[in-house]
Amino acid sequence: MSETRYDYGGDEYLLVVFSEAMDLAINFKLLSICREIERRRIPGVIEVCPANASYLVHFRPEETHPDALIRTLKDLEREIQSAETLTSRLVDIPVLFDDPWTQECAKRFADRHQDPSVSNLEYLMRVNGYSSKEEFITAYCDRPYWISMVGFVPGTAWCYRMCPPEQAIQAPKYIRPRTDTPERAVAHAGVFLCIYPVQGPGGYQLIGMSAVPVYDPEEHLPDLKGRYILANAGDRWQFRPIDMDEYNDIRSEVEAGSYRYRIIEQDFRPDEYMRDPELYLKHLREEAAHA
Amino acid sequence: MLNILEPGLLTTVQDLGRLHWYHIGMPPSGALDDFSFRVSNLLVGNPEDAAGLEVTYSGPSFEVTSEGLIAVTGADIAFTINNQPAAQWRAHALQPGDRVSLGGVRRGARAYICLAGGITVSERLGSRSTYMLGRFGGLDGRKLEAGDCLPLGTPHTSPGAMLGRTCDPALIPVPQKEIEVRVVMGMCSHRVAPDSLKDFLAADWEVSTEADRIGYRLKGPTFEFNAGEQPFGAGADPSNVVDLGYPIGSIQIPGGLEAIVLLNDAVTGGGYTTIGTVITADLDLIAQASPGCHVRFREVTINEALQARRERETRIEQVRLALGIFDQAGMLGQ
Numbered sequence: 117m118s119e120t121r122y123d124y125g126g127d128e129y130l131l132v133v134f135s136e137a138m139d140l141a142i143n144f145k146l147l148s149i150c151r152e153i154e155r156r157r158i159p160g161v162i163e164v165c166p167a168n169a170s171y172l173v174h175f176r177p178e179e180t181h182p183d184a185l186i187r188t189l190k191d192l193e194r195e196i197q198s199a200e201t202l203t204s205r206l207v208d209i210p211v212l213f214d215d216p217w218t219q220e221c222a223k224r225f226a227d228r229h230q231d232p233s234v235s236n237l238e239y240l241m242r243v244n245g246y247s248s249k250e251e252f253i254t255a256y257c258d259r260p261y262w263i264s265m266v267g268f269v270p271g272t273a274w275c276y277r278m279c280p281p282e283q284a285i286q287a288p289k290y291i292r293p294r295t296d297t298p299e300r301a302v303a304h305a306g307v308f309l310c311i312y313p314v315q316g317p318g319g320y321q322l323i324g325m326s327a328v329p330v331y332d333p334e335e336h337l338p339d340l341k342g343r344y345i346l347a348n349a350g351d352r353w354q355f356r357p358i359d360m361d362e363y364n365d366i367r368s369e370v371e372a373g374s375y376r377y378r379i380i381e382q383d384f385r386p387d388e389y390m391r392d393p394e395l396y397l398k399h400l401r402e403e404a405a406h407a
Numbered sequence: 408m409l410n411i412l413e414p415g416l417l418t419t420v421q422d423l424g425r426l427h428w429y430h431i432g433m434p435p436s437g438a439l440d441d442f443s444f445r446v447s448n449l450l451v452g453n454p455e456d457a458a459g460l461e462v463t464y465s466g467p468s469f470e471v472t473s474e475g476l477i478a479v480t481g482a483d484i485a486f487t488i489n490n491q492p493a494a495q496w497r498a499h500a501l502q503p504g505d506r507v508s509l510g511g512v513r514r515g516a517r518a519y520i521c522l523a524g525g526i527t528v529s530e531r532l533g534s535r536s537t538y539m540l541g542r543f544g545g546l547d548g549r550k551l552e553a554g555d556c557l558p559l560g561t562p563h564t565s566p567g568a569m570l571g572r573t574c575d576p577a578l579i580p581v582p583q584k585e586i587e588v589r590v591v592m593g594m595c596s597h598r599v600a601p602d603s604l605k606d607f608l609a610a611d612w613e614v615s616t617e618a619d620r621i622g623y624r625l626k627g628p629t630f631e632f633n634a635g636e637q638p639f640g641a642g643a644d645p646s647n648v649v650d651l652g653y654p655i656g657s658i659q660i661p662g663g664l665e666a667i668v669l670l671n672d673a674v675t676g677g678g679y680t681t682i683g684t685v686i687t688a689d690l691d692l693i694a695q696a697s698p699g700c701h702v703r704f705r706e707v708t709i710n711e712a713l714q715a716r717r718e719r720e721t722r723i724e725q726v727r728l729a730l731g732i733f734d735q736a737g738m739l740g741q
Contacts (some may be wrong), residue, residue, distance in 0.1 A: 126657070136638040167676055170649075171653070172652030172654065269674060
């Protein structure tokens with residue numbers, strides 16, 4: 117691992133980069149560091165925003181010189197050599213794959229795509245060597261996704277499939293970004309899956325529709341009251357393929373404001389995951405089944 | 408109460424913004440031209456963080472239902488009270504039934520309207536600022552429409568005490584067609600070819616038509632990237648990085664084809680190379696730049712950026728002293 121880079125983001129931000137590449141072990145460690153920065157209430161620090169392999173600190177230079185803050189953060193990094201046990205919620209995300217809405221959207225922006233002769237889902241299957249849709253969806257949802265970063269717009273979560281890098285499902289972004297994407301669209305680009313929290317521009321491959329929202333500005337749903345978004349960095353989302361009937365049932369519950377997310381809080385031990393990912397995921401699955 | 412008769416092109420409720428929520432993807436929002444907004448509040452006797460209106464390119468018309476005070480600052484804009492021209496950067500009295508109208512901007516991009524007592528739409532996450540992309544804050548998270556009614560708070564000082572107060576003309580910024588903004592280089596700039604970084608600082612950049620509260624797209628030279636394999640998870644394009652946080656004011660170069668400066672409604676993170684950050688003190692200059700304006704970037708050190716920040720506070724302090732305002736209560740909690 118190369119040396120961590122501490123750099124200025126103008127006069128109010130510091131950017132701390134641990135690695136140029138995505139790496140779960142690094143994400144586990146930086147989440148521990150970020151949670152510790154929040155806990156210590158370092159003078160002048162407004163907030164800390166963890167990202168995939170880096171974090172951003174927003175601070176008031178009237179209260180701390182950025183160089184003094186860098187020294188404090190370097191000390192903290194030396195102190196926290198390995199990732200601690202992280203509180204991590206396992207959240208069930210019901211998804212209608214191959215849905216009509218994202219397919220319609222993909223058709224509208226076909227001229228910006230690598231191969232408009234197939235759907236985005238078929239394109240994602242092909243570049244990852246799958247020919248059967250059922251097989252692909254089963255593989256795609258066979259394990260939880262780790263939320264390594266939250267941001268972009270409120271509630272956007274970067275979801276990283278919990279597997280070794282060589283097994284990652286990958287896809288390029290659109291050649292030119294779309295100017296529109298439906299709210300709750302499920303999409304994939306690079307090594308990340310994301311759900312669009314609001315309608316807007318985007319460049320990820322569109323493959324499905326989440327039945328549940330990830331952003332709730334009106335605080336309509338009881339589980340999102342006072343927090344507005346579903347994602348926490350360090351949560352795990354388990355995507356579950358559903359059919360149109362179940363999709364419609366869940367939508368009715370969401371619209372009535374009575375939908376409750378299925379959330380199980382677990383202690384996540386990064387060291388055990390790193391030792392044997394498959395075994396540890398199996399252990400967490402069994403633990404969750406009995407919760 | 409303000410009854411909106413005409414909303415103008417894009418008028419939103421703003422204050423000094425919503426801090427502490429960047430980590431959920433919620434940008435601060437708030438007035439883009441911080442100096443003009445704060446002075447507008449000071450002129451009507453408000454704390455600097457009271458909510459007012461940000462007007463973009465062309466202004467609203469509204470009727471007031473109670474006695475009060477108004478000041479309009481920022482861009483040079485046609486401003487009338489009951490069809491009589493009124494001076495900007497000055498506190499004017501309002502009577503129930505008075506009609507206030509702003510026309511098109513003559514110079515600059517954004518004007519600020521503050522009224523004694525401030526606009527008191529409900530606070531969300533500690534601020535009244537509108538964040539349109541996230542449908543959050545302000546009035547129902549959107550720009551104003553005809554027929555909207557905005558509540559006003561109780562004035563903090565007696566209107567008579569502030570009537571006719573003006574800002575010292577020497578302190579009033581005049582929006583320019585050509586601006587120079589200072590930037591602290593860094594973050595992902597090591598990925599960019601040294602010659603491209605030199606070109607960035609030497610070039611004359613033009614503000615494109617895609618310039619809003621989220622960010623300003625600038626047209627200028629293209630960028631070359633240093634050779635090398637893309638890191639795992641970064642994406643195939645050399646301008647892609649593993650997604651990271653974007654500071655307010657940061658400059659990103661998607662595809663190496665343009666430069667985007669992020670402003671107060673920024674997307675909080677993403678996967679494009681960032682090469683530096685415009686210093687806080689100079690973001691006001693960008694807020695008043697319109698499409699077709701020219702921008703040059705000048706590199707400064709972190710200590711020069713901090714010095715510029717102190718100088719801006721000194722200018723606000725001079726406005727406050729000239730107005731006889733010694734109570735800084737409005738500054739707390741910013």
